[in-house]
Amino acid sequence: MERSLQKRAPIYEALERFRRNRVVPFDVPGHKHGRGNPELVELLGERCVSIDVNSMKPLDNLCHPVSVIKEAEELAADAFGAEHAFLMVGGTTSAVQTMILSCCKKGDKIILPRNVHRSAINAMVLCGAKPIYVNPDVDQRLGISLGMKRADVERAIEENPDAVAVFVNNPTYYGVCSDLRAIVKMAHEKGMKVLADEAHGTHFYFGNNLPVSAMAAGADIASVSMHKSGGSLTQSSFLLTGKGMHPGYIRQIINLTQTTSGSYLLLSSLDISRRNLALRGEESFKMVTELAEYARKEINQIGDYYAFGREMVNGDSIFDFDPTKLSIHTLDIGLAGIEVYDILRDEYDIQIEFGDLGNILAYLSIGDRKREVERLVTALADLKRRYKKDKTGMLTQEYIAPKVVMTPQDSFYAEKESLPLKETKGRICSEFVMCYPPGIPVLAPGEEITDEIIDYIVYAKEKGCSMTGPEDERIERLNVLTGR
Structure with a gap:
């Protein structure tokens, strides 16, 4: 598909046509373009509520796309280098569950790291699959789980030749990537599918000098959180499939759990965000990477904090590292990550993505500027001066290997x-x-x-x-x- 076609946003264009036609609504939603709920209009704006509409012929239907949503999916597949793309309005949770439900039936084995999002285990509750956990490697100093070692994945495949799929985080929440290409090769040689949770890897498809994306590595299915680093509205994601996956069957699985009333606010945000990244993503994520590198350098100069990056790469359980991730180890100032998280919000009006027992993660993406990063650096320096204490007795271990007894x-x-x-x-x-x-x-x-x-x-x-x-x-x- 030509790059010029990526300038199109078919769902957005259809909504604009709809809005101009001033259609009289005798359908749902009941707020009737906001007239029945003036406070909602005041909060969201007239333009927003006027396009909060239901499926209709000119706007297509998410459950069975034949026109503008189908076109949007084709453009997304092209942009991401996938055979097919599905627009998801139930978040990446819904996409992860679709991946597992489309490959696993009751009693089927699936190989996966234990540091998966709960959505993966939820899917096993629904379908009855049996997890074969590969304990991820652990960084003892940072207290974080890393990726899966190649030898551990190989052993799990050899010991469970009847497993139907291997599930991989690409990357983990902290930006750590397993050797995805090697895992794909091992799994495919044994006839197993590879499912990639790319909730935190949208930008891998559009940036240079970033870890390999699931589709480029030959994975069979990937779940991509467009709303995280990709700029779309919260709860909107893509499900991507590679060669050999049957899109009609995948759609049936999606329709088992996804709403039949897909929000056009979410769908149009996916459409517009895909266009934005296809046209400007490379330049945007180069800027995000540079911003993260600048932040790491400044934070590490404060002392006692450790903003970790690509120096962590070991060629196996940290095969690669996402340089846009700004993770900061806090234990050397005597505070758990969650305590720093709370202080930054309560004392400095800075909202961090999350804090665990030893680290915080500041999520950088296409909407960030240098001035906000400088404010964070200044706040961390001041916080250390005001709150630093002895770290004796602090718990560091973030990953506990499970004892699995039942499915x-x-x-x-x-x-x-x-x-x-x-x-x-x-x-x-x-x-x-x-x-x-x-x-x-x-x-x-x-x-x-x-x-x-x-x-x-x-x-x-x-x-x-x-x-x-x-x-x-x-x-x-x-x-x-x-x-x-």
Whole structure:
């Protein structure tokens, strides 16, 4: 497809035609271009609510695209180097679940790192797949999980030749990439599909000197969070497929769980953002990379912080590193990442993407400028001066290898009882526990609860992590299997 065609945005263009026609709405949504909800118009603006419309022939239908949405998908596939692209309005959660549901049936094995987003384990709850976890490598100093070692993936494939797929984070939340090309080669030689969670890798498709994208590496399916580094509205994503995947079947899987009332605000934002990156992405992400490198240099000069980058690359479990990711280790100032996160927001009006027990992540993308980065650097220097303390007794380990006893589905739907957290040691959990963000479970259904996990949960709560997942909103009790 010619580059000139990437200047088109068919969904956006169709909405503009619709708006000019001043159509009288006797369909949903019930706010009728905002007339029935003036406060909504005041919040979002008349132009926005006027294009919050339902599927109709001139605007196509997300469940079965035949015109403008189909054109938008074809343009996206071309821009991302994929065989097919699907516009997703249920976030990358929906895209990840589609990847797994399209490859796995009940009892099928899937090889994956344990530091996956909860959406991957949710998909196994739905379809009954059996996880074969590869424990990611761990950086002991930083307390973060890394990528999968090639030898560990190879061993998992050899020991589970009946597995149907290998799932890879590309990259992890911290910007760490496994050797995706090597994993694709190993998996394909054994007839397994490769599924890539690229929630944090949209820019890999449009920048230079960035890690390899899933489609370029030959993966079969990839989930891409366009709303993260790509600039579209929150909850909008792409699902990409490579050669040999049946798009009609993938669409059927998407339609099992995705809404039949796709938001045209989300769809048009995907369309416009794809056009923006196709035309200007290379230049934009070069600027983002330079901004992140500048920030790393300035933050490391403060002392006691460690903004890590490509010096971490080891050719295996850190095969490559995303240089746009600004992750900062905070333990040497005696504060957990989540504590720095809270202070930056409460004292300096700076909202960081997330903080864990030892690190913070400042998410840089196409909307950032040098002045905001300088404000962050200044705030971190002042924060160190005001709050630095002895780091003795601080917990550093971020990844705890799970003891998997049952499949996520069997344990999630089993008979269960609620116990106080401190009394759950040795029992089998039937729900999730995680800090959000990033939404990587500390505990997932089917895993044994250990002293180490209990200590982690208590410590993370004390430090102020946003713990989510359990039925008990205070996370003082956990659901465990009855009699197990």
